[in-house]
Amino acid sequence: MGGAAAAPALLKLRPAWAQGKKVPVGSLLDKTGGINIYGLPAIAGTEFAVAEINAKGGLLGKQLELIQYDTQSDIANFPKFAKKLILEDQVAVIHGGITSASRESFRPVIDEYKQLYFYNIIYEGGVCDKYVFVTGETPTQQMGPIAKYALKKYGTKAYTVAADYNFGHISWKWWDIFWRNGGGLEPVAGKKGQHVGKVEFIPLDVTDFNATINRIQEAKPDVLMSFLVGGAHINFYRQFAAAGLKNKIPIVSTTFGFGNEHIVLDAKEVEGLVACYPYFDELDNAQNRTFKAGMKKKMGDPNYYIGDAGAESYNGWHFWAKGVQKAGSFEREAVTKALESGIEWDSPMGRVKMDPASHHTVFTMHLAAVNNKRGWNVIESFPNIPPTETMQLCDLIKNPNQHTQFQPK
Amino acid sequence: MSVDTAAIVVLEIVNSITILVLLALGLALIFGMMRIVNLAQGEFFTAGAFTVLSAVRFGHLPLWAGMLLAPVVVAGIGIVIERLIIRRLYGRPLDVMLATWGVSILLIGLITVIFGAVTQGIPFALGNFQVGRYSYPEYRIVMTTVAAGLMLGVSLLFRYTAFGRRARATIANPEMASAAGINTPRMFMLTFGLGAGLAGAAGAIMAPIVGVVPTMGALYIARAFITVVVGGPVVLVGTLSSASALGFIEALISRFSLFQIETAGHCAPPPCAINIGGSAFFGQIALLIFAILLLRLLPQGISGFWRQRR
Numbered sequence: 001m002g003g004a005a006a007a008p009a010l011l012k013l014r015p016a017w018a019q020g021k022k023v024p025v026g027s028l029l030d031k032t033g034g035i036n037i038y039g040l041p042a043i044a045g046t047e048f049a050v051a052e053i054n055a056k057g058g059l060l061g062k063q064l065e066l067i068q069y070d071t072q073s074d075i076a077n078f079p080k081f082a083k084k085l086i087l088e089d090q091v092a093v094i095h096g097g098i099t100s101a102s103r104e105s106f107r108p109v110i111d112e113y114k115q116l117y118f119y120n121i122i123y124e125g126g127v128c129d130k131y132v133f134v135t136g137e138t139p140t141q142q143m144g145p146i147a148k149y150a151l152k153k154y155g156t157k158a159y160t161v162a163a164d165y166n167f168g169h170i171s172w173k174w175w176d177i178f179w180r181n182g183g184g185l186e187p188v189a190g191k192k193g194q195h196v197g198k199v200e201f202i203p204l205d206v207t208d209f210n211a212t213i214n215r216i217q218e219a220k221p222d223v224l225m226s227f228l229v230g231g232a233h234i235n236f237y238r239q240f241a242a243a244g245l246k247n248k249i250p251i252v253s254t255t256f257g258f259g260n261e262h263i264v265l266d267a268k269e270v271e272g273l274v275a276c277y278p279y280f281d282e283l284d285n286a287q288n289r290t291f292k293a294g295m296k297k298k299m300g301d302p303n304y305y306i307g308d309a310g311a312e313s314y315n316g317w318h319f320w321a322k323g324v325q326k327a328g329s330f331e332r333e334a335v336t337k338a339l340e341s342g343i344e345w346d347s348p349m350g351r352v353k354m355d356p357a358s359h360h361t362v363f364t365m366h367l368a369a370v371n372n373k374r375g376w377n378v379i380e381s382f383p384n385i386p387p388t389e390t391m392q393l394c395d396l397i398k399n400p401n402q403h404t405q406f407q408p409k
Numbered sequence: 410m411s412v413d414t415a416a417i418v419v420l421e422i423v424n425s426i427t428i429l430v431l432l433a434l435g436l437a438l439i440f441g442m443m444r445i446v447n448l449a450q451g452e453f454f455t456a457g458a459f460t461v462l463s464a465v466r467f468g469h470l471p472l473w474a475g476m477l478l479a480p481v482v483v484a485g486i487g488i489v490i491e492r493l494i495i496r497r498l499y500g501r502p503l504d505v506m507l508a509t510w511g512v513s514i515l516l517i518g519l520i521t522v523i524f525g526a527v528t529q530g531i532p533f534a535l536g537n538f539q540v541g542r543y544s545y546p547e548y549r550i551v552m553t554t555v556a557a558g559l560m561l562g563v564s565l566l567f568r569y570t571a572f573g574r575r576a577r578a579t580i581a582n583p584e585m586a587s588a589a590g591i592n593t594p595r596m597f598m599l600t601f602g603l604g605a606g607l608a609g610a611a612g613a614i615m616a617p618i619v620g621v622v623p624t625m626g627a628l629y630i631a632r633a634f635i636t637v638v639v640g641g642p643v644v645l646v647g648t649l650s651s652a653s654a655l656g657f658i659e660a661l662i663s664r665f666s667l668f669q670i671e672t673a674g675h676c677a678p679p680p681c682a683i684n685i686g687g688s689a690f691f692g693q694i695a696l697l698i699f700a701i702l703l704l705r706l707l708p709q710g711i712s713g714f715w716r717q718r719r
Binding site for chain 1: 414417421424425428521526527528529530532533535536537542543544545546548549617618619620622624628660663664684687688689690692693
């Protein structure tokens with residue numbers, strides 16, 4: 001008997017939760033290896049959110065039992081541990097996955113077993129899957145503001161470096177559209193961007209960027225777009241600064257900072273680098289003050305910087321909790337229906353809203369530059385930016401049987 | 410090609426060779442001379458980087474002092490490991506491989522427990538110089554100088570000192586050396602320590618340009634082994650010739666695209682094509698293919714080939 005045929009029988013067994021006092025919930029994040037620059041803050045946000053939910057009495061009168069597996073920055077671990085969470089631990093929900101390669105490695109498992117799943121991190125957009133909810137930002141939310149700012153401030157010639165896997169390749173396709181359209185999916189008023197040199201895709205284990213940096217100098221761009229990912233790629237920024245380019249070629253990025261790269265690197269290496277996220281620790285609102293104080297206490301470090309990855313994991317768990325409360329059930333179908341009613345709430349990043357049709361999140365985005373105090377200065381904020389590129393392709397209410405990822409042709 | 414581009418390509422090639430020499434030198438002693446497949450060599454490199462990090466961050470020492478300290482500390486670690494584990498396993502190559510693999514995991518674990526699994530950095534303050542249109546970091550030149558210095562030092566040590574002669578005798582024929590009154594266990598221990606110390610020095614000198622993280626050794630160990638195997642049995646000549654050959658190919662293919670393959674799909678600016686060559690990805694592939702070719706043609710490695718011909 002195949003797995004697909006076995007799944008419904010297993011699902012019937014599931015209401016084991018219904019009797020127990022505890023509800024098992026699962027998290028798959030990279031605690032070790034090159035991707036743990038994102039994994040560690042995401043784990044902190046996860047543990048904090050679950051502890052917070054439990055401290056307030058849990059959900060539907062039950063405490064959550066958080067089951068975490070360290071996926072060790074190794075793609076092979078994701079399908080393996082996802083199956084373990086589903087079949088053995090019988091979790092009500094899975095959160096996690098960091099690189100898009102890891103997500104796509106176990107999304108088939110999620111679909112096979114019809115498992116509710118939250119992906120809580122910035123990515124290249126386009127995932128359209130009835131079982132998947134995304135609380136991370138997508139190309140429109142980041143690249144729109146970044147492209148407009150870079151065109152106005154720096155100039156029209158861009159060079160692009162990207163991580164060599166699905167995230168980097170698909171991000172590059174979207175970036176090409178946004179850049180050449182002047183910051184929109186369709187051409188918008190104002191200056192339009194162009195590319196100098198060829199986009200460069202760099203494997204995740206490359207640590208020496210000497211030749212890349214020289215090629216960038218040859219192309220003489222007005223601005224450099226970075227889709228670099230992971231611990232090894234942090235070296236790029238250091239080597240770029242060491243070549244004396246920091247004040248010559250400004251860098252913009254959709255990835256720099258959500259792994260707290262600005263803490264690892266020195267201000268003199270990356271001050272002024274511009275990124276766009278829905279969350280920075282510097283945001284001033286009541287929820288964020290409570291969140292920051294709690295996280296600093298949990299980590300035992302008054303200088304702990306949470307960053308986007310930590311805040312999005314935290315938000316993912318609370319989105320799910322709100323869905324469960326509204327549904328009055330842990331069952332996937334009921335929770336999905338509740339989340340598709342358009343849940344919105346005041347999170348540490350301000351008002352966030354789950355878009356019912358695309359299962360993606362609408363945020364206020366903040367364009368910010370690295371400052372010299374291991375933090376960020378917000379330049380401009382853009383309220384309620386929807387993940388348009390995904391929304392215009394994906395309607396899971398009309399087509400509930402979709403389990404795909406869209407990308408530009 | 411303009412003059413400044415030619416100059417920068419030469420610098421890139423020199424840089425590639427430098428990194429391979431730094432990675433391979435210690436391993437060449439341990440694997441090339443002692444025939445020990447030391448899978449913990451990457452962690453000796455990591456330990457060197459963390460020694461610098463600790464010296465700078467916690468000891469508040471200047472960077473150069475930390476870099477001098479690193480080989481000493483790591484040589485010490487190497488000697489302890491040799492005393493406790495390796496010396497019980499001489500002549501048992503598979504067991505020693507398994508044991509050093511265990512040591513590698515243990516060292517990663519220990520370093521993670523002490524320093525955490527986070528990526529850390531060591532900022533440094535050297536400037537850069539201008540090559541025509543390009544500005545190039547001075548630190549790369551420092552790295553090359555250090556690599557050359559280490560090669561020269563090891564060469565002088567083995568050729569002109571009593572220790573070097575005894576070590577060579579021990580490795581060539583341990584029984585005869587022992588009969589001649591050489592304390593051979595001590596020689597093995599010191600040679601292993603020296604190999605570890607050189608890896609520590611490499612980790613220290615590369616720490617400022619790479620992210621320092623407990624698992625960093627894994628990123629370098631394969632290249633180190635490839636360089637040593639291609640180099641063959643003669644430690645210095647082998648390391649230098651194979652690092653030069655592989656580094657040259659890697660830098661050249663990383664830099665220049667060989668040809669284009671037309672593709673369908675989205676790309677800008679059109680027409681759609683994939684460049685073969687001209688990126689770090691193809692540089693890595695070229696290094697591996699070239700290494701396989703060399704080993705197919707020269708199974709004893711480059712230096713083994715020359716020794717046979719003589």
